Amino acid sequence: MKNIRTFENHIPQIDKTVFVDESAVVTGNVVIGKDSSVWPCCSVRGDIHSITIGQRTNVQDGSILHVTHDSDYAPGGFKLTVGSDVTIGHNVVLHACTVEDLCLIGMGSVVLDGSVVQSGAMVGAGSLIPPNKILEGGYMWLGSPVKRVRELSDKEKSFLSYSAQQYVKLKNRHSAG
Numbered sequence: 001m002k003n004i005r006t007f008e009n010h011i012p013q014i015d016k017t018v019f020v021d022e023s024a025v026v027t028g029n030v031v032i033g034k035d036s037s038v039w040p041c042c043s044v045r046g047d048i049h050s051i052t053i054g055q056r057t058n059v060q061d062g063s064i065l066h067v068t069h070d071s072d073y074a075p076g077g078f079k080l081t082v083g084s085d086v087t088i089g090h091n092v093v094l095h096a097c098t099v100e101d102l103c104l105i106g107m108g109s110v111v112l113d114g115s116v117v118q119s120g121a122m123v124g125a126g127s128l129i130p131p132n133k134i135l136e137g138g139y140m141w142l143g144s145p146v147k148r149v150r151e152l153s154d155k156e157k158s159f160l161s162y163s164a165q166q167y168v169k170l171k172n173r174h175s176a177g
């Protein structure tokens with residue numbers, strides 16, 4: 001079976017420069033922008049709402065990206081939007097939320113419906129972001145449930161774009177075989 005899958009009339013729209021590992025599955029209403037990457041054993045499942053991933057964003061091994069359908073329990077449902085230059089660490093769950101540009105979501109974190117990680121935020125490994133929580137950019141957020149712990153240093157801020165750039169280089173090496 002193919003790992004890029006049509007669901008009903010939705011065909012994933014994946015830029016030709018994107019690297020999707022053959023063990024990752026991308027399904028349905030999904031758009032992925034230039035130079036992004038989806039690493040082994042990820043699932044990006046746009047079946048009951050849409051998923052958009054920007055440019056130069058990396059979704060690392062084992063991460064799961066999904067959405068929430070329209071119902072009386074969640075009127076309108078919740079789509080998933082991930083911006084550009086975002087690092088999604090290993091084994092992250094992004095569920096029906098928004099992650100803006102230049103964020104890092106630490107390994108093993110869980111980001112729940114309706115929450116917004118604003119541009120330039122860093123989320124430490126193993127964090128839980130509750131539904132509808134807004135995480136202000138420029139800060140380090142840690143824990144379960146997540147708390148704002150401190151402002152990011154200049155070095156940490158510059159690391160956010162460095163990490164995205166490194167992953168573009170790495171996906172180019174993997175694409176080359």
Ligand SMILES: CC(C)(COP(=O)(O)OP(=O)(O)OC[C@H]1O[C@@H](n2cnc3c(N)ncnc32)[C@H](O)[C@@H]1OP(=O)(O)O)[C@@H](O)C(=O)NCCC(=O)NCCS
Nearest residue numbers: 060087088089090104105106107123124125126127142143
């Ligand atoms: C948060 C992080 C950036 C370290 O930040 P730091 O300010 O250097 O933190 P320190 O190591 O100095 O630890 C400070 C305190 O925070 C705690 N801490 C560190 N990381 C934590 C985390 N992820 N969650 C909860 N607490 C954490 C430490 O135990 C320490 O607590 P203490 O003061 O009670 O001893 C790092 O631990 C982390 O989570 N990085 C994410 C890496 C990642 O997932 N990258 C993506 C894939 S490549």
